[in-house]
Amino acid sequence: xxxxxxxxxxxxxxxxxxxxxxxxxxxxxxxxxxxxxxxxxxxxxxxxxxxxxxxxxxxxxxxxxxxxxxxxxxxxxxxxxxxxxxxxxxxxxxxxxxxxxxxxxxxxxxxxxxxxxxxxxxxxxxxxxxxxxxxxxxxxxxxxxxxxxxxxxxxxxxxxxxxxxxxxxxxxxxxxxxxxxxxxxxxxxxxxxxxxxxxxxxxxxxxxxxxxxxxxxxxxxxxxxxxxxxxxxxxxxxxxxxxxxxxxxxxxxxxxxxxxxxxxxxxxxxxxxxxxxxxxxxxxxxxxxxxxxxxxxxxxxxxxxxxxxxxxxxxxxxxxx
Amino acid sequence: xxxxxxxxxxxxxxxxxxxxxxxxxxxxxxxxxxxxxxxxxxxxxxxxxxxxxxxxxxxxxxxxxxxxxxxxxxxxxxxxxxxxxxxxxxxxxxxxxxxxxxxxxxxxxxxxxxxxxxxxxxxxxxxxxxxxxxxxxxxxxxxxxxxxxxxxxxxxxxxxxxxxxxxxxxxxxxxxxxxxxxxxxxxxxxxxxxxxxxxxxxxxxxxxxxxxxxxxxxxxxxxxxxxxxxxxxxxxxxxxxxxxxxxxxxxxxxxxxxxxxxxxxxxxxxxxxxxxx
Ligand SMILES: Cc1ncc(C[n+]2csc(CCOP(=O)(O)OP(=O)(O)O)c2C)c(N)n1
Numbered sequence: 001x002x003x004x005x006x007x008x009x010x011x012x013x014x015x016x017x018x019x020x021x022x023x024x025x026x027x028x029x030x031x032x033x034x035x036x037x038x039x040x041x042x043x044x045x046x047x048x049x050x051x052x053x054x055x056x057x058x059x060x061x062x063x064x065x066x067x068x069x070x071x072x073x074x075x076x077x078x079x080x081x082x083x084x085x086x087x088x089x090x091x092x093x094x095x096x097x098x099x100x101x102x103x104x105x106x107x108x109x110x111x112x113x114x115x116x117x118x119x120x121x122x123x124x125x126x127x128x129x130x131x132x133x134x135x136x137x138x139x140x141x142x143x144x145x146x147x148x149x150x151x152x153x154x155x156x157x158x159x160x161x162x163x164x165x166x167x168x169x170x171x172x173x174x175x176x177x178x179x180x181x182x183x184x185x186x187x188x189x190x191x192x193x194x195x196x197x198x199x200x201x202x203x204x205x206x207x208x209x210x211x212x213x214x215x216x217x218x219x220x221x222x223x224x225x226x227x228x229x230x231x232x233x234x235x236x237x238x239x240x241x242x243x244x245x246x247x248x249x250x251x252x253x254x255x256x257x258x259x260x261x262x263x264x265x266x267x268x269x270x271x272x273x274x275x276x277x278x279x280x281x282x283x284x285x286x287x288x289x290x291x292x293x294x295x296x297x298x299x300x301x302x303x304x305x306x307x308x309x310x311x312x313x314x315x316x317x318x319x320x321x
Numbered sequence: 322x323x324x325x326x327x328x329x330x331x332x333x334x335x336x337x338x339x340x341x342x343x344x345x346x347x348x349x350x351x352x353x354x355x356x357x358x359x360x361x362x363x364x365x366x367x368x369x370x371x372x373x374x375x376x377x378x379x380x381x382x383x384x385x386x387x388x389x390x391x392x393x394x395x396x397x398x399x400x401x402x403x404x405x406x407x408x409x410x411x412x413x414x415x416x417x418x419x420x421x422x423x424x425x426x427x428x429x430x431x432x433x434x435x436x437x438x439x440x441x442x443x444x445x446x447x448x449x450x451x452x453x454x455x456x457x458x459x460x461x462x463x464x465x466x467x468x469x470x471x472x473x474x475x476x477x478x479x480x481x482x483x484x485x486x487x488x489x490x491x492x493x494x495x496x497x498x499x500x501x502x503x504x505x506x507x508x509x510x511x512x513x514x515x516x517x518x519x520x521x522x523x524x525x526x527x528x529x530x531x532x533x534x535x536x537x538x539x540x541x542x543x544x545x546x547x548x549x550x551x552x553x554x555x556x557x558x559x560x561x562x563x564x565x566x567x568x569x570x571x572x573x574x575x576x577x578x579x580x581x582x583x584x585x586x587x588x589x590x591x592x593x594x595x596x597x598x
Binding site for chain 1: 348418419420424437438440503504512
């Protein structure tokens with residue numbers, strides 16, 4: 001984190017999906033094999049600029065997410081690098097088998113960049129909120145899974161994954177995430193980023209919740225709790241050795257994510273903790289295995305305790321228990 | 322008949338009005354274009370065609386109405402409220418935290434709704450299931466399913482169309498809101514659906530094409546018996562964003578919050594049209 005104005009990225013403050021819209025154009029100029037596809041949502045997933053810049057390399061398949069993934073698989077047979085974008089819920093669930101069998105089983109370099117991850121499509125309700133996508137994608141062999149914290153990290157991940165040999169999933173948000181990174185940087189796939197070291201207590205988080213958790217750490221500090229924050233934006237392949245090396249310095253660990261607590265980041269960390277026999281207090285915070293309701297984003301964040309106050313309160317309870 | 326049509330037109334106008342005021346008063350906007358297409362269809366369905374008991378929404382013999390295009394929830398909510406399923410005031414809370422009425426249909430919060438929707442292309446399969454279930458029980462109730470033209474771009478809809486015809490579901494009626502647009506533009510440019518009636522006929526459906534804003538034509542289509550035990554498919558030609566001059570018949574009508582002035586104009590136009598009728 002650095003506030004130096006001279007090196008501040010122009011992407012700072014944008015929602016991650018808008019950063020995608022800009023970076024995909026830049027990548028398109030660098031690599032003419034890059035093509036982009038959407039299923040009647042080019043505007044929402046921010047592919048409109050790409051479509052304008054490269055009209056011959058953009059395909060709208062209509063409202064047809066299964067077709068979106070199948071066609072993307074097919075484009076790789078012609079040497080293309082397809083970027084397929086729709087809402088996270090449809091990418092993961094509607095098109096699940098096309099993703100698994102056509103794209104992943106054949107190990108094809110399709111980049112599935114979804115938007116509206118988590119509860120960020122607030123008023124749209126349960127049908128449009130994505131709380132299972134990380135679970136699905138991380139269960140697919142060979143799939144690299146990313147959940148960037150903000151616009152700048154999104155750009156870094158997009159640039160770092162252009163040449164990945166196999167399939168990639170990147171989960172973006174509808175809302176503007178709180179800024180975590182202000183300067184552009186070279187992303188190292190798999191490497192966790194200890195944003196705040198803290199002491200004894202560590203909050204591990206990902207995606208749109210990173211900024212919320214950083215703010216929760218400030219609130220906790222006022223309460224005398226020196227909690228650290230670890231950003232895990234590569235959900236897979238997760239460098240478990242690096243994670244263990246960090247975790248062994250803490251007594252209490254809580255994960256925070258905008259995802260069902262089952263099979264998301266929390267589960268990934270739980271697996272590492274169990275297999276490494278780490279002796280620490282552990283709690284998964286997120287959407288507690290329920291279907292969510294609809295409403296303004298701020299209200300939802302507060303209701304599900306995923307805003308700084310909610311995260312603070314949850315951690316204090318964990319420490320008390 | 323004449324007075325029936327007049328009465329239903331009045332109800333359709335009230336639904337239009339509810340859509341416009343919700344689009345004006347809501348926080349972030351509504352799917353205004355694809356709700357204004359549904360007013361006459363909802364009026365005819367909820368106030369004339371379907372057999373319903375708002376006081377007993379779980380009544381076993383009720384007709385099943387499935388709005389597959391779940392973002393048409395404002396028109397549905399208005400029709401259901403005005404039919405007595407819940408208070409009209411609920412519309413004022415549209416899209417607030419955990420409100421009964423929101424962008425997409427939520428069965429858990431809306432009394433009388435058969436199924437939650439919002440993800441496109443699901444409803445027709447559900448409707449086929451309902452119609453098959455009624456058939457098994459030799460029940461007389463009907464199933465009505467309202468779909469959008471965008472949904473016809475989903476493969477699942479064509480699977481359901483095949484199935485409905487295969488099982489000769491003459492207790493099933495589909496109403497297509499054929500407004501010619503999805504989000505990204507006109508269907509015939511983004512993903513051509515025509516010749517649609519011919520395709521549906523080839524799928525063995527009894528196909529009728531009507532003006533979806535014309536009460537009389539809608540009534541006639543609903544009342545027509547389908548021959549040869551075929552399921553019925555009503556192509557209702559509609560105008561996306563109908564009644565809002567700045568966006569009527571344009572892709573731009575899909576989703577927005579209407580300004581006070583534009584709402585005022587549209588509401589005034591509704592009033593004078595009503596006076597003329
Ligand atoms: C499975 C799925 N994909 C994408 C969307 C996002 N979406 C909402 S409305 C819409 C298309 C709107 O066109 P249409 O379905 O014809 O509705 P109408 O014009 O009648 O409003 C899309 C793609 C969705 N709700 N569900």
